[in-house]
Amino acid sequence: MPLIKEIDYGTRKINSKKMVTLKIDGFDVCVPEGTSVMRAAMEAGIQIPKLCSTDTVDAFGSCRLCLVEIEGKKGTPASCTTHVEEGMQVHTQSDQLKGLRRGVMELYISDHPLDCLTCAANGDCELQDMAGAVGLRDVRYGYDGTNHVNQRGASDELNARWAPKDESNPYFTYDPSKCIVCSLCVRACEEVQGTFALTIEGRGFDSRVAASMSEDFFESECVSCGACVEVCPTATLQEKSVIEIGTPEHSVVTTCAYCGVGCAFKAEMRGAELVRMVPYKDGKANHGHSCVKGRFSYGYAAHKDRILNPMVRENVEDPWREVSWDEALSFAANRLQGLQKTYGKESIGVITSSRCTNEETYLVQKLARAVFHNNNTDTCARVCHSPTGYGLRETLGTSAGTQDFDSIEHADVVLVIGANPTDAHPVFASFLKRRMREGAKMIVVDPRRIDLVKSPYVEATHHLALRPGTNVAVVTAMAHVIVSEGLFDETYIRERCDWDEFQDYVEFVSDPKQSPEAVEALTGVLAEQLRSAARLYACGGNAAIYYGLGVTEHSQGSTAVIGLANLAMLTGNIGKQGVGVNPLRGQNNVQGACDMGSFPHQLPGYRHVKFAEVREPYEKLWGVAISDEPGLRIPNMLDAAVEGSFKGIYIQGEDILQSDPDTKHVAAGLAGMECVIVHDLFLNETANYAHVFLPGSTFLEKDGTFTNAERRISPVRKVMMPRSGYADWEVTQLLANVMGADWNYTHPSQIMAEIAATTPSFANVTYELIDKLGSVQWPCTDAAPEGTPVLHVDGIVRGKGRFIRTDYVATDEKSGPRFPLLLTTGRILTQYNVGAQTRRTDNVAWHEEDVLEIHPHDAELRGIKDGDWVKLASRSGETSLRADVTDRVSTGVVYTTFHHPDTHTNVVTTEYSDWATNCPEYKVTAVQVSLSNGPTKWQEHYQKQSARSRRIEAAE
Amino acid sequence: MSAEKLTYMANQIANFFKNKPHEEAVAGIANHINDFWEPRMRLQLFEIIKQGGEGLSPLVVAAEPAIRKPAKTSS
Ligand code: SF4
Ligand code: SF4
Ligand code: SF4
Ligand code: FES
Numbered sequence A: 001m002p003l004i005k006e007i008d009y010g011t012r013k014i015n016s017k018k019m020v021t022l023k024i025d026g027f028d029v030c031v032p033e034g035t036s037v038m039r040a041a042m043e044a045g046i047q048i049p050k051l052c053s054t055d056t057v058d059a060f061g062s063c064r065l066c067l068v069e070i071e072g073k074k075g076t077p078a079s080c081t082t083h084v085e086e087g088m089q090v091h092t093q094s095d096q097l098k099g100l101r102r103g104v105m106e107l108y109i110s111d112h113p114l115d116c117l118t119c120a121a122n123g124d125c126e127l128q129d130m131a132g133a134v135g136l137r138d139v140r141y142g143y144d145g146t147n148h149v150n151q152r153g154a155s156d157e158l159n160a161r162w163a164p165k166d167e168s169n170p171y172f173t174y175d176p177s178k179c180i181v182c183s184l185c186v187r188a189c190e191e192v193q194g195t196f197a198l199t200i201e202g203r204g205f206d207s208r209v210a211a212s213m214s215e216d217f218f219e220s221e222c223v224s225c226g227a228c229v230e231v232c233p234t235a236t237l238q239e240k241s242v243i244e245i246g247t248p249e250h251s252v253v254t255t256c257a258y259c260g261v262g263c264a265f266k267a268e269m270r271g272a273e274l275v276r277m278v279p280y281k282d283g284k285a286n287h288g289h290s291c292v293k294g295r296f297s298y299g300y301a302a303h304k305d306r307i308l309n310p311m312v313r314e315n316v317e318d319p320w321r322e323v324s325w326d327e328a329l330s331f332a333a334n335r336l337q338g339l340q341k342t343y344g345k346e347s348i349g350v351i352t353s354s355r356c357t358n359e360e361t362y363l364v365q366k367l368a369r370a371v372f373h374n375n376n377t378d379t380c381a382r383v384c385h386s387p388t389g390y391g392l393r394e395t396l397g398t399s400a401g402t403q404d405f406d407s408i409e410h411a412d413v414v415l416v417i418g419a420n421p422t423d424a425h426p427v428f429a430s431f432l433k434r435r436m437r438e439g440a441k442m443i444v445v446d447p448r449r450i451d452l453v454k455s456p457y458v459e460a461t462h463h464l465a466l467r468p469g470t471n472v473a474v475v476t477a478m479a480h481v482i483v484s485e486g487l488f489d490e491t492y493i494r495e496r497c498d499w500d501e502f503q504d505y506v507e508f509v510s511d512p513k514q515s516p517e518a519v520e521a522l523t524g525v526l527a528e529q530l531r532s533a534a535r536l537y538a539c540g541g542n543a544a545i546y547y548g549l550g551v552t553e554h555s556q557g558s559t560a561v562i563g564l565a566n567l568a569m570l571t572g573n574i575g576k577q578g579v580g581v582n583p584l585r586g587q588n589n590v591q592g593a594c595d596m597g598s599f600p601h602q603l604p605g606y607r608h609v610k611f612a613e614v615r616e617p618y619e620k621l622w623g624v625a626i627s628d629e630p631g632l633r634i635p636n637m638l639d640a641a642v643e644g645s646f647k648g649i650y651i652q653g654e655d656i657l658q659s660d661p662d663t664k665h666v667a668a669g670l671a672g673m674e675c676v677i678v679h680d681l682f683l684n685e686t687a688n689y690a691h692v693f694l695p696g697s698t699f700l701e702k703d704g705t706f707t708n709a710e711r712r713i714s715p716v717r718k719v720m721m722p723r724s725g726y727a728d729w730e731v732t733q734l735l736a737n738v739m740g741a742d743w744n745y746t747h748p749s750q751i752m753a754e755i756a757a758t759t760p761s762f763a764n765v766t767y768e769l770i771d772k773l774g775s776v777q778w779p780c781t782d783a784a785p786e787g788t789p790v791l792h793v794d795g796i797v798r799g800k801g802r803f804i805r806t807d808y809v810a811t812d813e814k815s816g817p818r819f820p821l822l823l824t825t826g827r828i829l830t831q832y833n834v835g836a837q838t839r840r841t842d843n844v845a846w847h848e849e850d851v852l853e854i855h856p857h858d859a860e861l862r863g864i865k866d867g868d869w870v871k872l873a874s875r876s877g878e879t880s881l882r883a884d885v886t887d888r889v890s891t892g893v894v895y896t897t898f899h900h901p902d903t904h905t906n907v908v909t910t911e912y913s914d915w916a917t918n919c920p921e922y923k924v925t926a927v928q929v930s931l932s933n934g935p936t937k938w939q940e941h942y943q944k945q946s947a948r949s950r951r952i953e954a955a956e
Numbered sequence B: 001m002s003a004e005k006l007t008y009m010a011n012q013i014a015n016f017f018k019n020k021p022h023e024e025a026v027a028g029i030a031n032h033i034n035d036f037w038e039p040r041m042r043l044q045l046f047e048i049i050k051q052g053g054e055g056l057s058p059l060v061v062a063a064e065p066a067i068r069k070p071a072k073t074s075s
Helices: A037-043 A095-110 A126-133 A184-193 A227-231 A240-245 A292-296 A325-343 A358-372 A386-395 A405-410 A426-437 A471-484 A490-496 A499-510 A516-523 A527-539 A557-570 A590-595 A612-622 A634-643 A663-671 A728-738 A748-758 A767-773 A856-861 A937-949 B003-017 B022-036 B039-050 B058-066
Strands: A019-024 A027-032 A089-091 A172-174 A198-201 A208-211 A237-239 A250-255 A264-270 A273-279 A320-322 A348-352 A377-379 A413-417 A441-445 A462-464 A543-547 A580-583 A648-652 A675-680 A692-695 A704-707 A712-716 A821-826 A851-854 A869-873 A878-885 A893-897 A925-931
Touching (some): A019 A037, A027 A037, A037 A089, A184 A198, A184 A426, A325 A675, A325 A692, A325 A728, A348 A358, A358 A377, A358 A590, A358 A704, A358 A748, A386 A557, A386 A580, A405 A426, A426 A441, A441 A527, A462 A527, A471 A499, A471 A527, A490 A499, A675 A728, A704 A748, A856 A878, A878 A937, B003 B022, B003 B039, B022 B039, B022 B058
Parallel strands (some): A250 A712, A348 A377, A413 A441, A441 A462, A648 A675
Antiparallel strands (some): A019 A027, A172 A237, A704 A712, A851 A893, A869 A925
């Protein structure tokens, strides 16, 4: 396994159809018009020396190292900024060029420290490489003159040009003495990341890179995405992990285990030690970009809190006892089987994880169906995107987003609703912002002023700051405008949708009751603004919808998803590049967990258990009868547990006590069970109620696949041995076998083979294919052997697109005199979900606690100042946290995150849920906020209890 | 599960279908419940209806004959 190095072509790829042929060093090269001479040379295999260009940013032409000679042209033009021309004759090496390049290098080196042997970038430095490439043999100038290298001059006087290292960022350093002012970092921050945090300050020899207004990196706008570190040709911007460990010697391509963008990374290793994660340029989801989580936040994998031995206890009041794998597994198996004997075979179930691999998820649902003999399997997608599955299936016929991420490059109008991509899906947000800078228009529908509404060089045309809980009214009003103003695409609808359903829908939506004017008072969105937004969506060219949990996590979540599909069908925005309806998935493998049959009513591939022909292949293969009845969903399991008919559960990689709503109800459900098995990396909050703890493995410790929000199946690869001894899929298999199954998988590829053999949309998926293509988007079948980037191209999958009425039904969670404010929740960039991983990294530097955003007006009414401790109470419960007084939220609305167990935001959320799927209504809770002195009684009690339940008895 | 909660969930489903023609609405509700409600939940719903169906939307009551009777729960 060598260190993987992608080819750097020097300048961006050009997508022109017109080809140009030229000669470079006598060889013929044919490239698209507009390509640089540098890139053309690289395509012919000739690497021209360079320092200030790379193929992810625009060329700037400042270093003068990439000079070439072109016949018939005067001088020596820079090859990075010179475009190819038909018949051009280029020479990349000559005596003149050699001399010029050496001169340039000599100047660079004369203001660069010569401590190569002890430099962190030794062996991985382009300056070093170029010095070698141009044959630099001596440097005539010393450091006696002006330089940036030495803190003090020859006579010990302070050197004003010298600046100390900036080590404020937890993950990388900036050492100005090594900077060659190539400006690659500045361009990467602007063009790749879109944050504009860096500038070149000063002029000429005095110029230096600076973060924002000469602040340190940590205090600046920098979001720590690492794009600048990636392009820096020297050790100026350098990962701290490389400084500490040294350079890596081999690398393996794998997939980020955080969000649903599913970025490809190279895990760069030295032996079994992970040196750094570097975004992989050939990754089709991220094209070499990353965010702070995937790039840097992997420290949890080696964190001391990780539990590496299985543990059991009779009662949840007892301390944990470390035991062997055998003992833990037979303890678990005995209990589960005993429960089934006493309480019936439906009394136990499983929860699969959206953080684990497809193969692991598949095995966990198989455990329920083939070993427990019931359909009691559910997944955390229940609490996030289950309405997506329902809504898109009912209207379009598939339970998945319609586009690949690259489709955004063809969008003219983007509707972002109930999603906050810059925090939750950062790499996609960078693509989106780039498209905005190129001129696409954006409509943001969100109660909060999210960053996309206005950030450097990006501004939404409309921000509809609706009241939480009124998505359906707003979306339906947009459809009203489109229908009543005749802006719909009749040809498209006649051709691709069910015309009768459309008529019915028109009748419903044309009713003046649905008009923007009629719902204005309810939604808080000005009718005129809603009308222009609807017109822009319908008439602005290719229009794409991106939505998140702000749409699904409502009592009308499924209805809202249906409403979005209606909008797209009305305007013909389904079935080509640049359009579509796209859920932004929260966790890395939410899509995969849903695909793999985690839901209690569906076998893999979204096929209902009631159909005999769906059950049959599995019954044959597994040698069992599968129930034709739907099993329990997570909230139903908890209800049944409280009532006494559900007694045991195996939970893989999921912390329902912290992530699910109405904590007290979840706790009561868990407390009612007699066997709770938690399979996780850490003693999470749910483990407070567990009897068996099985240590889990990180994404670095196992093979498998993840499926991202664009249905892309990407490889996860083992780069080190599982610290607990077993990968998660092996543990599930061991448990199944102790319970009497006879599973003999020796590698996850065999599990994928079983999935492909039984699931039509995965028919042609194999590990070989994934290795060959890098990743593949399902459906992957004989008809689409290399996968399907865009769905519904030849017609809507369902047959005819189906318009469905979307009556607005107000949630019963209403604000009133006791609870006058509406709470909505979300996440921030540096933390991830319940925070179990990110809280165990240096990311806490950015976000060490959850805070409550509250509008200055609402704060003043309550005597609350910025930073005060406040109590947040709903009819479910109360918690306390600090206030952040800001006008990002409107009056009447407060906002917080749920990353920290000390806050335990979900104590306040209620048990209301989506009518179709029981997806909880996280996004609307009526609350009151008042000043407080610190943590509430409940928080103190909880902290005590969780400390108690985490005791581990020392093993003899 | 509390009868109150189950009634609430059934009514939520009825709410989505209420503006459809009666027959379609009733069929829609029954299908939805058949597809997504575990037998224990359906048994309890029948029980609530038997007790007079207090608080239950008339549409749900009308859907009862089309809701699948679970086979006896296994043990
Ligand atoms: S880490 Fe990212 S955001 Fe920060 S300065 Fe570098 S490119 Fe810009
Ligand atoms: S910090 Fe690195 S990338 Fe930025 S200008 Fe200096 S040498 Fe170039
Ligand atoms: S968290 Fe998401 S955006 Fe960030 S690196 Fe991982 S997959 Fe990419
Ligand atoms: S690489 Fe072309 S001028 Fe620097």
